[in-house]
Amino acid sequence: MANRRGPNDRGRRERIARAAIGVVAERGLEGLTHRAVAAAADVPLGSTTYHFADREEMLEAALLAAAADTERTLRAWADAIGPGEDLVEALVELLVADSSERRDMSVVAYQLYLAALKRPALRPAAVKWSVNLRMEIERFTDALTAAALAAAVDGILITGLASGSPVDREAATAILRRTAG
Amino acid sequence: MANRRGPNDRGRRERIARAAIGVVAERGLEGLTHRAVAAAADVPLGSTTYHFADREEMLEAALLAAAADTERTLRAWADAIGPGEDLVEALVELLVADSSERRDMSVVAYQLYLAALKRPALRPAAVKWSVNLRMEIERFTDALTAAALAAAVDGILITGLASGSPVDREAATAILRRTAG
Amino acid sequence: MANRRGPNDRGRRERIARAAIGVVAERGLEGLTHRAVAAAADVPLGSTTYHFADREEMLEAALLAAAADTERTLRAWADAIGPGEDLVEALVELLVADSSERRDMSVVAYQLYLAALKRPALRPAAVKWSVNLRMEIERFTDALTAAALAAAVDGILITGLASGSPVDREAATAILRRTAG
Amino acid sequence: MANRRGPNDRGRRERIARAAIGVVAERGLEGLTHRAVAAAADVPLGSTTYHFADREEMLEAALLAAAADTERTLRAWADAIGPGEDLVEALVELLVADSSERRDMSVVAYQLYLAALKRPALRPAAVKWSVNLRMEIERFTDALTAAALAAAVDGILITGLASGSPVDREAATAILRRTAG
DNA sequence: AATGAATGAGCATTCATTCAT
DNA sequence: TATGAATGAATGCTCATTCAT
Numbered sequence: 001m002a003n004r005r006g007p008n009d010r011g012r013r014e015r016i017a018r019a020a021i022g023v024v025a026e027r028g029l030e031g032l033t034h035r036a037v038a039a040a041a042d043v044p045l046g047s048t049t050y051h052f053a054d055r056e057e058m059l060e061a062a063l064l065a066a067a068a069d070t071e072r073t074l075r076a077w078a079d080a081i082g083p084g085e086d087l088v089e090a091l092v093e094l095l096v097a098d099s100s101e102r103r104d105m106s107v108v109a110y111q112l113y114l115a116a117l118k119r120p121a122l123r124p125a126a127v128k129w130s131v132n133l134r135m136e137i138e139r140f141t142d143a144l145t146a147a148a149l150a151a152a153v154d155g156i157l158i159t160g161l162a163s164g165s166p167v168d169r170e171a172a173t174a175i176l177r178r179t180a181g
Numbered sequence: 182m183a184n185r186r187g188p189n190d191r192g193r194r195e196r197i198a199r200a201a202i203g204v205v206a207e208r209g210l211e212g213l214t215h216r217a218v219a220a221a222a223d224v225p226l227g228s229t230t231y232h233f234a235d236r237e238e239m240l241e242a243a244l245l246a247a248a249a250d251t252e253r254t255l256r257a258w259a260d261a262i263g264p265g266e267d268l269v270e271a272l273v274e275l276l277v278a279d280s281s282e283r284r285d286m287s288v289v290a291y292q293l294y295l296a297a298l299k300r301p302a303l304r305p306a307a308v309k310w311s312v313n314l315r316m317e318i319e320r321f322t323d324a325l326t327a328a329a330l331a332a333a334v335d336g337i338l339i340t341g342l343a344s345g346s347p348v349d350r351e352a353a354t355a356i357l358r359r360t361a362g
Numbered sequence: 363m364a365n366r367r368g369p370n371d372r373g374r375r376e377r378i379a380r381a382a383i384g385v386v387a388e389r390g391l392e393g394l395t396h397r398a399v400a401a402a403a404d405v406p407l408g409s410t411t412y413h414f415a416d417r418e419e420m421l422e423a424a425l426l427a428a429a430a431d432t433e434r435t436l437r438a439w440a441d442a443i444g445p446g447e448d449l450v451e452a453l454v455e456l457l458v459a460d461s462s463e464r465r466d467m468s469v470v471a472y473q474l475y476l477a478a479l480k481r482p483a484l485r486p487a488a489v490k491w492s493v494n495l496r497m498e499i500e501r502f503t504d505a506l507t508a509a510a511l512a513a514a515v516d517g518i519l520i521t522g523l524a525s526g527s528p529v530d531r532e533a534a535t536a537i538l539r540r541t542a543g
Numbered sequence: 544m545a546n547r548r549g550p551n552d553r554g555r556r557e558r559i560a561r562a563a564i565g566v567v568a569e570r571g572l573e574g575l576t577h578r579a580v581a582a583a584a585d586v587p588l589g590s591t592t593y594h595f596a597d598r599e600e601m602l603e604a605a606l607l608a609a610a611a612d613t614e615r616t617l618r619a620w621a622d623a624i625g626p627g628e629d630l631v632e633a634l635v636e637l638l639v640a641d642s643s644e645r646r647d648m649s650v651v652a653y654q655l656y657l658a659a660l661k662r663p664a665l666r667p668a669a670v671k672w673s674v675n676l677r678m679e680i681e682r683f684t685d686a687l688t689a690a691a692l693a694a695a696v697d698g699i700l701i702t703g704l705a706s707g708s709p710v711d712r713e714a715a716t717a718i719l720r721r722t723a724g
Numbered sequence: 725a726a727t728g729a730a731t732g733a734g735c736a737t738t739c740a741t742t743c744a745t
Numbered sequence: 746t747a748t749g750a751a752t753g754a755a756t757g758c759t760c761a762t763t764c765a766t
Contacts, residue, residue: 030211046748130343148356151336162311175329227731392573408727492705510718513698524673537691589752
């Protein structure tokens with residue numbers, strides 16, 4: 001059996017990037033140190049500096065990984081929407097799910113994302129991240145409605161994070177219905 | 182005339198807190214160090230640790246100051262809306278203004294706000310911050326519409342931050358009109 | 363009733379010195395800070411620097427107070443020895459008592475004492491402290507025996523501190539009997 | 544030839560520990576700072592924190608090194624005692640030598656030793672340190688006499704430290720003779 | 725006489741980063 | 746290619762001490 005550490009460890013770069021997300025979730029952006037990530041990924045300290053030239057690059061990888069996760073989640077969400085299904089209801093499910101289980105991940109994503117704003121190299125990834133939702137919604141409705149719904153969802157999500165409690169399903173539904181016209 | 186430094190410096194705590202906001206704007210949350218704040222506020226290093234027991238308390242003060250700023254800005258914005266004026270237009274002005282001059286301040290606010298999420302003591306301030314906009318909008322329309330508009334504004338704002346370019350006035354107007362029904 | 367703090371507080375210097383001993387007992391010599399002593403003595407911070415020019419002077423006062431305590435204790439011990447009483451037994455009582463209740467005080471005394479060794483001004487106090495026991499014993503026996511007994515007691519005491527357990531009464535008795543001849 | 548600094552420096556941990564003893568000798572226990580030790584050992588500052596997780600661990604190493612030194616010294620002393628030689632005279636030599644050349648070392652040892660009392664991890668080392676002398680003396684006489692002599696030596700030593708002057712050879716001899724019976 | 729606000733020096737500790745192996 | 750020992754810069758924080766009140 002190949003050991004999980006050492007030269008036989010494939011996809012180590014990937015694993016380190018994932019671990020980085022977890023570290024930010026637990027200790028915040030400033031907790032993103034080589035040591036912390038190495039421990040979380042269960043790789044030697046030197047491995048983190050070997051695969052990522054510096055802390056900046058590690059942040060980059062974490063943002064990219066988080067963006068990919070978000071994209072995958074949204075794609076799956078959209079794919080699962082049946083032909084005659086109600087878009088608003090599906091969006092509410094997304095919001096509710098997000099506010100419980102993936103709450104931390106959302107916060108992390110926002111943190112990485114804000115951190116990336118002043119790093120030109122990451123700008124594209126950040127933009128993509130923020131446009132993702134709108135693109136998926138556009139599969140089901142016109143561009144303007146999609147933009148309005150995406151904005152509303154973003155707004156409800158971030159407000160929900162602040163409240164510290166799960167998103168109110170009824171309130172969210174009402175807002176989205178009104179937004180959808 | 183009393184010197185601006187030393188024992189004659191009134192409101193130093195306040196000034197340090199304001200300086201802290203500026204520091205976060207320039208260097209991000211992890212750049213919020215005693216030294217950086219001391220330099221920005223033009224006070225001795227010891228002064229920052231004297232007025233704030235620890236870094237946490239400094240962060241707290243910065244969040245509170247940022248929240249107060251936001252509240253004041255929104256209040257002024259709402260107060261300036263004339264009787265027959267169009268709410269949507271006013272909101273768009275808010276968004277556009279925000280995306281240029283106060284862009285940094287928004288980013289800072291979001292950062293402080295996310296950082297505060299896992300600090301129970303700051304929860305109330307964070308909640309208040311996030312509810313502020315909705316309350317001001319409610320002065321001009323019913324609760325549901327206000328909630329929908331607030332969500333849309335939040336969403337557009339955060340997406341705008343990501344894009345790195347000023348909010349598109351026409352797109353924003355279209356979205357808000359549709360949201361307002 | 364005079365308040366215990368403020369201008370009506372008599373004997374404050376004395377009280378601060380006593381508090382200093384307690385501080386050393388709890389936090390060691392390096393824990394002897396103005397702030398810690400002020401808190402322990404329940405006096406304002408400024409009071410500690412007012413009554414003692416600097417940390418050195420505070421240490422001095424603490425050593426002196428500790429020496430005075432030791433002297434008083436030994437004097438009382440000697441005064442209580444009846445005419446026909448056995449000196450060795452009395453010494454053992456002293457050792458046993460010291461190893462339980464006043465254990466901490468002994469450690470503190472040794473610490474202050476060692477600290478004072480390289481401070482010429484405190485040399486006399488340190489000497490006096492170390493000679494005290496011998497002088498009291500001399501009230502009951504000849505000089506040589508007194509010196510031998512004092513040395514043995516000192517040795518047993520310091521070894522007892524190391525062991526972390528109470529002095530073994532029988533062993534101590536045996537040693538002292540042999541020493542007394 | 545390997546440089547004395549940098550990656551080629553073997554036994555650096557050991558050297559730092561020795562340097563720590565010297566620092567305590569010169570500046571007392573509270574002078575035991577990473578910086579002081581680094582300078583004394585002629586290693587970079589980072590090296591002290593690399594080899595010892597924290598100040599506590601450095602203290603530990605210093606105590607252990609001091610204990611080892613003491614043990615070696617006592618062993619050598621005992622080994623050098625010839626068959627027909629007088630134990631008391633040998634002990635006096637130990638005391639006299641100690642009171643001049645190794646005076647500082649004794650003070651350091653006492654300081655480290657007292658400091659270790661409230662650190663459970665160091666308790667064994669402290670105990671061993673304090674029992675060492677008695678064990679060596681037992682090589683030459685019965686247990687009770689050894690205990691009495693060890694106590695007397697300890698007592699004379701500590702009293703001698705206080706006086707600031709060399710141990711009085713005659714007085715010490717008289718006391719030990721009487722103790723040995 | 726008494727107080728506590730203010731300051732700057734110093735410390736333990738953490739870390740990114742380098743580099744010999 | 747991979748590792749972890751090594752280093753020095755930087756940080757949060759504590760304190761002695763000064764001094765205006």
